[in-house]
Amino acid sequence: MSGTSPASADRGEVPRSVAMTDAARVTRPHPAWSGHDLDPAQRPALRSMTAEAVAREGVARTRMRLEVLGRERASGRWLDWESELRDRGAAIRRETLSDLDGYLAQLVAKLESRGVIVHRVSTAAEAREVIGRIATENGVTLIAKSKSMATEEIGLTPHLTERGIDVVETDLGEYIAQVAGERPSHIVGPALHMSRQDVTDLFSQMKGEQLPPEPDVLASFARERLRADFRAAQMGICGVNFAAADTGTLVVVSNEGNVDMVTSQPELLVAVMPVEKVIPRLADIGTLVPLLCTAANKELTTAYQTLLNGPRRPGETDGPSQFHCVIFDNGRTRLLGTPQEEILACIRCGNCQFSCPVFRTLGGGHAYGTTYGGPVGAVLSPLLGEATHDRDLPFLCSLCGACAEACPVKIPLDDLLVAGRADYEAEQPTGLESIGWSLWGRLWSTPVLYRATRWATRIAGRLIPAAVLGTLPVARLWATGRTIPDVSHAGERQRAANRHRTGTDGEAR
Amino acid sequence: MSTESFQERLRVLGIQTLRVADLAACRSALVELAGTARALVDEIPGLTGLGLVPAQDPWDAEIGISEAFSAAADAGAVALVQAAGSPRRTSLLPPHHVVVTSADRIRDTYQELVDDITRLDPPPTGVQIVSGASRSGDIESAMIHGMHGPRRLTVVVVG
Numbered sequence: 001m002s003g004t005s006p007a008s009a010d011r012g013e014v015p016r017s018v019a020m021t022d023a024a025r026v027t028r029p030h031p032a033w034s035g036h037d038l039d040p041a042q043r044p045a046l047r048s049m050t051a052e053a054v055a056r057e058g059v060a061r062t063r064m065r066l067e068v069l070g071r072e073r074a075s076g077r078w079l080d081w082e083s084e085l086r087d088r089g090a091a092i093r094r095e096t097l098s099d100l101d102g103y104l105a106q107l108v109a110k111l112e113s114r115g116v117i118v119h120r121v122s123t124a125a126e127a128r129e130v131i132g133r134i135a136t137e138n139g140v141t142l143i144a145k146s147k148s149m150a151t152e153e154i155g156l157t158p159h160l161t162e163r164g165i166d167v168v169e170t171d172l173g174e175y176i177a178q179v180a181g182e183r184p185s186h187i188v189g190p191a192l193h194m195s196r197q198d199v200t201d202l203f204s205q206m207k208g209e210q211l212p213p214e215p216d217v218l219a220s221f222a223r224e225r226l227r228a229d230f231r232a233a234q235m236g237i238c239g240v241n242f243a244a245a246d247t248g249t250l251v252v253v254s255n256e257g258n259v260d261m262v263t264s265q266p267e268l269l270v271a272v273m274p275v276e277k278v279i280p281r282l283a284d285i286g287t288l289v290p291l292l293c294t295a296a297n298k299e300l301t302t303a304y305q306t307l308l309n310g311p312r313r314p315g316e317t318d319g320p321s322q323f324h325c326v327i328f329d330n331g332r333t334r335l336l337g338t339p340q341e342e343i344l345a346c347i348r349c350g351n352c353q354f355s356c357p358v359f360r361t362l363g364g365g366h367a368y369g370t371t372y373g374g375p376v377g378a379v380l381s382p383l384l385g386e387a388t389h390d391r392d393l394p395f396l397c398s399l400c401g402a403c404a405e406a407c408p409v410k411i412p413l414d415d416l417l418v419a420g421r422a423d424y425e426a427e428q429p430t431g432l433e434s435i436g437w438s439l440w441g442r443l444w445s446t447p448v449l450y451r452a453t454r455w456a457t458r459i460a461g462r463l464i465p466a467a468v469l470g471t472l473p474v475a476r477l478w479a480t481g482r483t484i485p486d487v488s489h490a491g492e493r494q495r496a497a498n499r500h501r502t503g504t505d506g507e508a509r
Numbered sequence: 510m511s512t513e514s515f516q517e518r519l520r521v522l523g524i525q526t527l528r529v530a531d532l533a534a535c536r537s538a539l540v541e542l543a544g545t546a547r548a549l550v551d552e553i554p555g556l557t558g559l560g561l562v563p564a565q566d567p568w569d570a571e572i573g574i575s576e577a578f579s580a581a582a583d584a585g586a587v588a589l590v591q592a593a594g595s596p597r598r599t600s601l602l603p604p605h606h607v608v609v610t611s612a613d614r615i616r617d618t619y620q621e622l623v624d625d626i627t628r629l630d631p632p633p634t635g636v637q638i639v640s641g642a643s644r645s646g647d648i649e650s651a652m653i654h655g656m657h658g659p660r661r662l663t664v665v666v667v668g
Contacts, residue, residue: 065649172656173647189647196649215651223657230657231568247632257601257643257658264597264635282627286620290584301584301619303644304658307626307636315593319634 015142017166018228034366040389043369053367062363075355076405089291090410093345103245110248114310124154127328140235146262147171148239170258185364187350193364236262240273244282250308269320276344295349295408355406375403379416394420454491461488511582518585522641525663546571552594573599577610579625591635606659612668
């Protein structure tokens, strides 16, 4: 395998990514809103994004895959031992939130006592800038990165790429998404929106020759390229699942082994975490790791749990010589003491996403137009940063409540979604729309006027073709992304049914 | 008790497991497992000087041998310390990883394994908990073995 590695560092050349070689050849089309570089302030309206998402090629197959995964997880049905684990895990996360500042201070002190360089920053911009500085000051040209939603949230990869640094995602699903130029579509399954044929096409384009649509062959292709990068990268970036305040241990779970590569082979390591990843005690991972893995993947543990206590010590032959930890807030501590603080208990298992009919119908999280999709995203995204973006996301929800049942740490996601809707409505300026609604309210409170609107609808439905109806002013606002129903018989069937059932003309009601 | 359930759990996870009576039997088992493969071998008390073919380049190694200081029957997990004589690459770079653990280190539960880790004083540079070979389900949930780490894992229980 080493024969395929460039070993460029050995030749004193500047290492560059082998894994991303010829990624520019990839021509898979994708909508702007699934792109890795989508600006949250510029994202399309939910209505048009979701309309495009349900019409996207292959969405039906994605939905089926997500439904199978949701069924396998039996979201919301917890066995007895799982319920006990869930009770304990929920309690540990609430204990953390009860004194988040205290636990963070303890964590930082412990990390620093072991030689970890800690950077506590407030905003997403500060977080990516500090990491960019670490990379440029150390002359880094190639970074091997393991999966981290936190780094997606702070827009890290585009920031580093702009500085001329090659950043390569090493989790297979993340690598697939990166090659396609897309964001991860699910918290633990970044490429769930793609079929094996999609992956075959992507990799074949990069390779310049046709690969067979066999997962093992595709994985081998990725493995050889990524192995070269693990070896040559001067810097690794990892996320953090749990950070133990009592020992200063950072815990990262993975199945592929890429986390161990990224955290042990490059000379420099940067671990990135939002504030709520802290937990009171290292012993708590005895509960939280099995809970996370059960909820995320129906397994007691992943293949690897990587525990990091600091940089390489004298006499050791691998591990980073320089170990940084970036802890960012991005609007989170503002939530403490409010009902929304519950969302900070989240351990990012992705189970609420599998359980959500809206998420599945949309074929994954892209159509939320934000880092975090699905129920957790619809609650969390509007609260992040300055809380000015994505405020309408709680409307991507059918209020079925499946997410709250599926949540391993018992976050009342459904209540938070309702609260998010109320917040959104309260922020809307009263204008033409509210005048329209009050006019409609008055019309329909009077039986005669109510009937008149239906007569008008029927007549319009008979005289004007549906395609034209959908383009009329006002109607157009509703019709975008929807199919106009046949209104040429509006109200008639209902009236007939009522008369048949009650023997009276129930039309007024 | 926990040794049997540990080995049973490993089999369910598709991990090869051997049980040997003592360190002498363990030596022969390791020599047999390694054959002529280029090896990375950690410093394990009682198991030095196995006479295996050393890997000149760790990225080129074919087998890695390390010792677990704790194991959990319910998760089929073993815990490895990263320290001077036991770098992380041993368990990571070769396609075949062999873990030696003493039967008296096997706990019933994952929580007890974690408790063993919390008792390490001083805490080591790192700890790797391993439960199965490297895997990925990122292409249509089809299970891929040996994604970045070892494709094959063997656990040798001593005693």
